Amino acid sequence: MSIRSEVIAQFQKVAKEQDKCLAPxxxxxxxxxxxxxxxxxxxIVTRLEDSLGLDPFTSAEDNGFPVTLGEFxxxxxxxxx
Amino acid sequence: xxxSDQTSLWHTLVSAGNLQDRxxxxxxxxxRLGELLEGTSLRECAGELCGRSVIIAPADQLxxxxxxxxxxxxxxRLILCPPDLxxxxxxxxxxxxxxxxxxxxxxxxxxxxxxxxxxxxxPQIAAAVPDRRLRFQTExxxxxxxxxxxxxxxxxxxxxxxxxxxxxGAAQNPLVWSTFYDIRRYGGLQIFLRAxxxxxxxxxxxxxxxxxxxxxxxxxxxxxxxxxxxxHWRRALLTPAARSLDPQYVRLSGEIVDQSILDGLHxxxxxxxxxxxxxxxxxxxxxDVRDGLxxxxxxxxxxxxxxxxxxxxxxxxxxRSTRTASRYLGPAAAALAGADGFIDTGDMVELRGDRYYxxxxxxxxxxxxxxxxxxxxxxxxxxxxxxxxxxxxxxxxNPVLGAVVVAEVVPSEARSAAKxxxxxxxxxxxxxxxxxxxxxxxxxxxxxxxxxDVAPTGKIRRQP
Numbered sequence: 001m002s003i004r005s006e007v008i009a010q011f012q013k014v015a016k017e018q019d020k021c022l023a024p025x026x027x028x029x030x031x032x033x034x035x036x037x038x039x040x041x042x043x044i045v046t047r048l049e050d051s052l053g054l055d056p057f058t059s060a061e062d063n064g065f066p067v068t069l070g071e072f073x074x075x076x077x078x079x080x081x
Numbered sequence: 082x083x084x085s086d087q088t089s090l091w092h093t094l095v096s097a098g099n100l101q102d103r104x105x106x107x108x109x110x111x112x113r114l115g116e117l118l119e120g121t122s123l124r125e126c127a128g129e130l131c132g133r134s135v136i137i138a139p140a141d142q143l144x145x146x147x148x149x150x151x152x153x154x155x156x157x158r159l160i161l162c163p164p165d166l167x168x169x170x171x172x173x174x175x176x177x178x179x180x181x182x183x184x185x186x187x188x189x190x191x192x193x194x195x196x197x198x199x200x201x202x203x204p205q206i207a208a209a210v211p212d213r214r215l216r217f218q219t220e221x222x223x224x225x226x227x228x229x230x231x232x233x234x235x236x237x238x239x240x241x242x243x244x245x246x247x248x249x250g251a252a253q254n255p256l257v258w259s260t261f262y263d264i265r266r267y268g269g270l271q272i273f274l275r276a277x278x279x280x281x282x283x284x285x286x287x288x289x290x291x292x293x294x295x296x297x298x299x300x301x302x303x304x305x306x307x308x309x310x311x312x313h314w315r316r317a318l319l320t321p322a323a324r325s326l327d328p329q330y331v332r333l334s335g336e337i338v339d340q341s342i343l344d345g346l347h348x349x350x351x352x353x354x355x356x357x358x359x360x361x362x363x364x365x366x367x368x369d370v371r372d373g374l375x376x377x378x379x380x381x382x383x384x385x386x387x388x389x390x391x392x393x394x395x396x397x398x399x400x401r402s403t404r405t406a407s408r409y410l411g412p413a414a415a416a417l418a419g420a421d422g423f424i425d426t427g428d429m430v431e432l433r434g435d436r437y438y439x440x441x442x443x444x445x446x447x448x449x450x451x452x453x454x455x456x457x458x459x460x461x462x463x464x465x466x467x468x469x470x471x472x473x474x475x476x477x478x479n480p481v482l483g484a485v486v487v488a489e490v491v492p493s494e495a496r497s498a499a500k501x502x503x504x505x506x507x508x509x510x511x512x513x514x515x516x517x518x519x520x521x522x523x524x525x526x527x528x529x530x531x532x533x534d535v536a537p538t539g540k541i542r543r544q545p
Contacts, residue, residue: 017511018520038450039520042481046525057480065480 003076006051010044011036011069018043027070034069054079089154090239090277091117091213097280102255105276106302107143108287108295110204114150120206122147123184127155127211129198130182134158136175139186139202142264142285146273148184148202149264153239154215156182160222161265164288165537166232173231177411178222222410223267225362234410235362235417239274244388244404245366246275259284259299261309261317262539267362268335272308281306288537293322300325310335310539311342315471318349326350332369333357336540337439339461340375347373359439363417364424365404367391375461376438392423397443398430399423429455445543447475449521450482456543459486459524462517466510468496473533473541474524488524491533503529 001009008025014036015022021035031041049055056079057065066072094100100115112122121127122144135156139145145161152159160178162171172191174180179195184202221242224232258276262269264285276283284299296317299307307328309317314333317323331346331353338357346355358369359377368386370377382391389402401423409417418424427444430437441455448454456474463472471491476484490510496502507527514523534542 017515038481042450042479042485043525045479045481046477046485046487050526050528058478 003052003080004073007044007048007069007073007076010047010051014040014043014047025069027068027073029069031067031069031072048076052076052080087215088239089213089215089219090150090274091154092215094150094277097278099255099280102282103280104282104302105143105146106282106284106298107141107146107204108290108298109141110143111302112143112147112204112206116206117147117150117211119208119210121151121209121211122202122204122206123151123200124203124207125209126198126200127151127209127213130156130184130200131216132157133182133198134160134178134180135182135184136160136162136171136178136180137184137265138162138171138189139184140164140288141186141204142287143204144186144202146264146283146285147204147206149273150277151211151213152184153219153221154217155213156219157217158220158222160234161224161270163224163263163265163537166224170232174224174234177234223265223270223362223406225267234414235406236408236410237365237406241365241404241406242270243274243278244402245271245360246278254305256281256306257284257302257304258282259286259302259304259307261286261295261307261313262335263288263537266538267360268308268310268539271360271366292317293320296320296322297325300327304328306330306332308332308334311338312336312471312533312535312541313539314342314346316535318345319470323349328353331355334360335538337441337457337461338375339464341461341464343373343375359398359428361426361428363406364400364426365389365402365406367398367400367402367404374436376433376436379432379435379437382437390423393430393432393437394423394425396429396431398426398428398437398439400426447484447486449484449486452519452521454486454522456486459488459514459518459522462514463488463490463510463524466506466513468493468506469510471533471541473543475543477526479525482521485525486522487526487528489528489530489533491531492529497529 018040023035056075066075103114104111133156137145137148175193181195181197183189183199186202221237223235258272258281260269260272264270264273284302284304286295343355356369356371360366367389392399405424429440429443431440441457446453459474460472463469470493473489477487479485536542
């Protein structure tokens, strides 16, 4: 499974579990408009660490938290390189 | 029976009677208490230990039990050394107390300037005419399992240790006690003293003995009363050897007792009364609960329990009684009790209806984006699932909220044999949590594991 599809799958899964209405997942979707709250993002990051074995937030230099879905996916893809 | 200052373990044990039939069983040997009337485990060296500050350091529990029986009232001080104490802590304890004699079942060779006699003890009772006249009100020093660093040393007397032990007269059918705990820790020591003072026998475990062998040995000796932590019991019930026991009484302590373990034990041993007790090395035994329900009645706080007074302050349980330890030892020892004489247990409680429930340790709180979570309250919910044997909840660092809650779960054998069980069981556990807990307390990740690590204290190991 590609990183992109795994990230998107987790967004959908967590939104469903947490009973949130998820906006259409496009690369330029801003997290503020996604319908998810910070707890949802915390859960997504935890699940991706489990499934991809990646934790880009500790390995990356201080680049700040990505703000769109496209940046987020890129963030994980870069960490996998 | 609250012990008067004028007695010793040996004298009370003798007055409880029936010495020829009573025994202490260990992994390697069984000793009849009557053998000690004209014999010793100390190879006739007990005299050398009179008035001394003795560190009790046998590897084997049975031998440790015998030396405690022989030396209370004779030695000035007994320091109970758990078998897993690291070498550097052993020297720290010797220097800090200080100890001037060592009793062990194996030669201890370190250089300890304060130590005089080093006495070898053994479960092979040697013929002797023991002199066990009461000379001292022996100070008992217990070590508490600090999570890191040097152990804390806590001072008790036989009277403070036995304040919770009621004496109901010689039972018609003598009781046989056992415990998963090591008797050199508070929980195990309570069972050892209870057995010795109330005319019972005792089956002790051994760190090197597989749990199944211990359970079968306990079964062979007809154990009627047995104690341990919920983690001890969750593990024991995984082995078929737990069927070799048919106890009348099962006692839980040392960790939070949730309804699922009470119900589980009740179903497994329908003939047994299942009780749970609250105690700590510092605060002593506070109370036990026998109604089969988790938590404890709020009325206990108002009315106390016997000579134990309790209150809840800043969310934690505080205890004042004659059963509490008197002090910590050591150069920078903190005060054990507050100015009002109450000891803060650090155990957080929550009032729901007319009962208090333990929710966790004050120092174990997970901070999820500013919201507090006690791992134990989440574990109690996960443990309700019929296909969960044990679980551990802990914090995982998280870039969004600082930390999130994650869980490791040991599934039942039957469930983990089914097809595609992982995703289903994970979803079931998650819905159970979502139904009962606020969102931030629901584990962000649930991982299935074959086993969880239980520390020598019998408590689940929380540090990774």
